Amino acid sequence: METGTTVLSAQKVSKNYKGFQALRNVDLDVRQGSIHGVIGPNGAGKTTLMNVLTCTVRPSQGRVCLDGKDVTGHPAAQVAELGLVRSFQICAVFPHLTVLQNVRLALQRVKGGSFAFWAHSKALRHLDERAMALLHDVGLDTFAKRPAAQLSYGRKRALEFATTLAADPRVLLLDEPMAGLGVEEIPRLAALIRRFADGRTVVLVEHHLPAIAELCDRVTVLNRGQVLITGTYNDVARHDEVRRAYLGRGTLVSGEATK
Known part of the structure; x- marks a missing residue:
């Protein structure tokens, strides 16, 4: 309203x-x-x-x-x-990362930390709770461990929406x-x-x-x-x-x- x-x-x-x-x-x-x-x-x-x-x-x-x-x-x-954040016409996700990893990567950027691709996954688990909450919001929590490439186009759109929402x-x-x-x-x-x-x-x-x-x-x-x-x-x-x-x-x- x-x-x-x-x-x-x-x-x-x-x-x-x-x-x-x-x-x-x-x-x-x-x-x-x-x-x-x-x-x-x-x-x-x-x-x-x-x-x-x-x-x-x-x-x-x-x-x-x-x-x-x-x-x-x-x-x-x-x-x-x-x-002020924009989502584009072309769906942009990392296909070989899991759904959870896509959102976690977006949260890393927003929180000002380096992407630290060499870091062990345990170092990033503090972001999982927020990432899972975002996935729940877009109806993708049950797909968290699935590679993004396996999602339907509509669910890829929802994943992109979750990564956009990570910027709050x-x-x-x-x-x-x-x-x-x-x-x-x-x-x-x-x-x-x-x-x-x-x-x-x-x-x-x-x-x-x-x-x-x-x-x-x-x-x-x-x-x-x-x-x-x-x-x-x-x-x-x-x-x-x-x-x-x-x-x-x-x-x-x-x-x-x-x-």
């Missing part, structure tokens, strides 16, 4: 690439404790916006603020340390987390996102519109690098220009949203 306080914002952000304008005067206000969706057709500028928000790309103009402080141009690692982010940017998931796996991940968002803030870039309709408090629609509208899902689903830009003149979701 959103509180109304803006925790992350883009203010008049534009990004040019050698004459191509990927973003144009984009304003985005993400409220504390909300799940804020970002949708739009391919090429709308969604990934560029995520890159700008996480400071992996510097905007050509405009600024990005986190907790009211201008972080434009800050190193991406510094912004991550401030609590306050604001989490999810870039198409449903991509590649089977129909039966999407509800499980949607429930995980909702559980994580309790007391935290999520920015969700996603093409799976039923998930956007179910999860998001507010939705921003991008097209050709510009914001068409920001509002509730039902607001944007009824917007004529959004329908034309995104899916033609049909509804965004059959039967529209129930929220």
